[in-house]
Amino acid sequence: MIIQPKTRGFICITSHPEGCAKNVQNQIDYIKSKSPIDGAKNVLVIGASTGFGLASRITSAFGENASTIGVFFEKPPAEGRTASSGWYNTAAFEKEAHKSGLYAKSINGDAFSNEIKEQTAQLIKKDLGKIDLVIYSLASPVRTHPDTGVRYKSTLKPIGNTYTNKTVDFHTGEVKEISIEACTEEDIVNTVTVMGGEDWQMWIDKLKKEDLLADNFKTVAYSYIGPKLTEPVYRKGTIGKAKDHLEATAFTITNALKDIKGKAFVSVNKALVTQSSSAIPVIPLYISLLYKVMKENNLQEGCIEQIYRLFNERLYLDEIPVDSEGRIRIDDLEMRDDIQEKVAKLWKQATTELLPEIGDLDGYKDEFFNLFGFNFDGIDYEKDTNEMVTIPGLQ
Numbered sequence: 001m002i003i004q005p006k007t008r009g010f011i012c013i014t015s016h017p018e019g020c021a022k023n024v025q026n027q028i029d030y031i032k033s034k035s036p037i038d039g040a041k042n043v044l045v046i047g048a049s050t051g052f053g054l055a056s057r058i059t060s061a062f063g064e065n066a067s068t069i070g071v072f073f074e075k076p077p078a079e080g081r082t083a084s085s086g087w088y089n090t091a092a093f094e095k096e097a098h099k100s101g102l103y104a105k106s107i108n109g110d111a112f113s114n115e116i117k118e119q120t121a122q123l124i125k126k127d128l129g130k131i132d133l134v135i136y137s138l139a140s141p142v143r144t145h146p147d148t149g150v151r152y153k154s155t156l157k158p159i160g161n162t163y164t165n166k167t168v169d170f171h172t173g174e175v176k177e178i179s180i181e182a183c184t185e186e187d188i189v190n191t192v193t194v195m196g197g198e199d200w201q202m203w204i205d206k207l208k209k210e211d212l213l214a215d216n217f218k219t220v221a222y223s224y225i226g227p228k229l230t231e232p233v234y235r236k237g238t239i240g241k242a243k244d245h246l247e248a249t250a251f252t253i254t255n256a257l258k259d260i261k262g263k264a265f266v267s268v269n270k271a272l273v274t275q276s277s278s279a280i281p282v283i284p285l286y287i288s289l290l291y292k293v294m295k296e297n298n299l300q301e302g303c304i305e306q307i308y309r310l311f312n313e314r315l316y317l318d319e320i321p322v323d324s325e326g327r328i329r330i331d332d333l334e335m336r337d338d339i340q341e342k343v344a345k346l347w348k349q350a351t352t353e354l355l356p357e358i359g360d361l362d363g364y365k366d367e368f369f370n371l372f373g374f375n376f377d378g379i380d381y382e383k384d385t386n387e388m389v390t391i392p393g394l395q
Contacts, residue, residue, distance in 0.1 A: 003082055003385050005374045007171065010278040012085075012372040016381065017389045019373025020088035021095075027055060027304040028096055031062040034308055039064040039316045040132035040218070044120065046071045046111050046203060049086025050371065051274040052222050053137030055303035057093060059311050060133070067103035067128055071111050071120055073140070077387045085372045091391045098392060103127070105393035111138055112199055114146040121210045123395060130214040131207065136200045136221040139276040143194040146202070154194040155238050156280050157183035163232040166350060168285040170278075170364050175352045178281050183238050195242035197221070197249025204253050204264070217262040218315065219253065221246055225268050225331065226286075227340050229347060233282050247327060265320065267328040269306055273367035284364060289346045290334065291360040299333045302367075306330050 006014045043060040047053040048070030060066040070090060077083035090106055097104035105123060109116040124131055144151045157180055164179040183191075200221050207213050223243045226234050234240055246266060253264035271290055277283050294300040301309070310330050314320055323329050333339070346358045355361055369375040 001080055001385065001387055002382060003387065004381065005369055005372060011275065012369065012374070014082045014372065015085035015088055016082070016373030016379070016385065017088040017091070017387065018379050018385060019370075019376050020085050021092035021373075022376045022379060023370055023373060024054070024058070024089055024092040025096070027058045028062050030304050031059055031308060034063065035312070036065070037063045037311050037316065039066070039311055041066050042128045042131050042214070043068045043133045043135065044071070044124065044131050045069070045135045045137065047137035047139060048072050048106070049074050049090050051137065051139070051272075051276070052269060052303050052307060053135060054086075054089055054093070055307040056135040056137060058304065059307045061093075061097050061102050061104065062100070063308060063311060065102070068097070069120065069123060069128070070104070070106045071116060072106070072108060073110055074108055076108075077389060079388065082387045083389065087391065088373060088389055091389045094392045105395055106391055107395050108391075110144070112140070112143045112146060117203060117206045119395070121206060121212060124207070124212045125210065130212055132214045132217060134204065134207070134217075134219040136203065136219065138199065139274070140194065143199070145193065152190045152193040154191040154242070155183060155187045156233065157181065157187055158232045158237045159183055159188070159241070163237075165233075165282055166285055166347070167281045168288065168355065168361065170284045170288070170361060170368065173352060173355060173361055175285065175350055175355055180233060180281060187238050188241050191238040192242045192245045195239060196245030197247075197252075198245075200246065201249050201253055205256070208257070213257070213260055213262060215260050217257065217260055219262070219264045220310075220315065220328075221250065221264075221266050223247060223266045223268050223327070224271065225335075226271060227335070227343070229344060230282055230286055234280065239280075247325065250326065265315075265322070265326075265328050267310055267314075268331050269310075270301060270331045270334045272303055272306070273364055273371070274303075275371060278368060285350060285359075286343070286347070288355065288359040288361045288364045289343050289350065290339070291363050292358065293339055293342045293346070294333070295360065295363070297339065299339070301333065
């Protein structure tokens with residue numbers, strides 16, 4: 001079929017297998033161009049098919065020579081209908097990993113469920129024995145609790161008062177005002193249940209109970225803080241409460257891993273174009289201004305650069321540097337005072353007319369479509385492409 005991008009709001013409902021393979025290959029090439037990392041040898045990535053999770057799997061495999069298991073929930077292809085981008089990403093990753101003689105297997109299903117946890121534990125037991133590193137990078141908006149069967153849905157709302165500020169429709173470039181109503185208490189509970197640390201802890205408890213964690217085991221979950229500009233809708237909103245819970249869970253997990261000298265960390269990462277961030281009002285405008293400033297200062301990083309720096313400059317040091325709250329900070333370049341001052345200044349100037357000059361909306365749009373395998377040089381998007389791609393190591 002001829003595969004073109006079709007968008008619905010902040011998501012693209014088609015994806016291009018060759019473009020996704022190009023996206024994965026670019027990240028593999030970046031890691032291969034860097035110094036090898038003396039890190040984990042057996043790695044489980046939960047939420048392994050896109051964004052930071054995919055970058056973590058690529059860095060583990062091609063930077064550490066690690067065996068990897070990836071867990072994700074992606075849509076397979078059907079005749080005349082593309083798979084989700086994460087499916088094609090994983091197919092491309094596994095193909096390259098196997099070509100390099102690396103162990104790589106994947107499990108497609110609801111990572112929140114007890115069944116997928118059990119299936120993953122059995123695969124580790126059979127093939128790898130013990131895991132050195134678990135990356136937790138789930139970004140689902142809904143969760144069915146495995147013990148009660150109750151379905152929870154997260155919300156992106158401010159706490160206390162209605163929040164009004166600028167945002168941009170990145171498809172049209174229109175800068176407009178948006179108002180988001182304040183949340184209810186139930187919204188907070190739901191969002192924390194979906195995006196907080198409970199499921200992360202359940203995964204680690206399960207793997208420890210099955211004796212699948214190696215001595216000096218590490219686990220990392222990903223978070224975001226961001227500037228004062230986005231605080232009301234992000235860090236001080238419902239999602240911020242979930243991130244607070246996630247960060248507190250790191251200490252609970254570390255305490256439970258004392259006997260194997262295990263540690264849990266939250267890594268605070270940079271604002272990037274991901275399927276998740278595109279859904280958050282205000283964030284696309286902030287990112288388009290941030291990208292402009294960071295590129296001008298030669299500080300811009302994507303997911304793969306962020307994760308390589310996390311692994312190479314933080315995670316495997318004898319003493320891992322953390323902030324006063326015990327978090328690893330890879331958002332250090334984004335949060336530099338000079339960068340944030342410039343972004344805040346541009347924010348005040350941002351209008352539909354001025355944004356093309358003061359922001360990097362084209363860069364934002366390119367990165368958005370890259371997530372789904374589009375807008376890559378060297379790929380003929382007018383030619384027939386086989387949508388029926390399989391994942392070689394899918395269990």
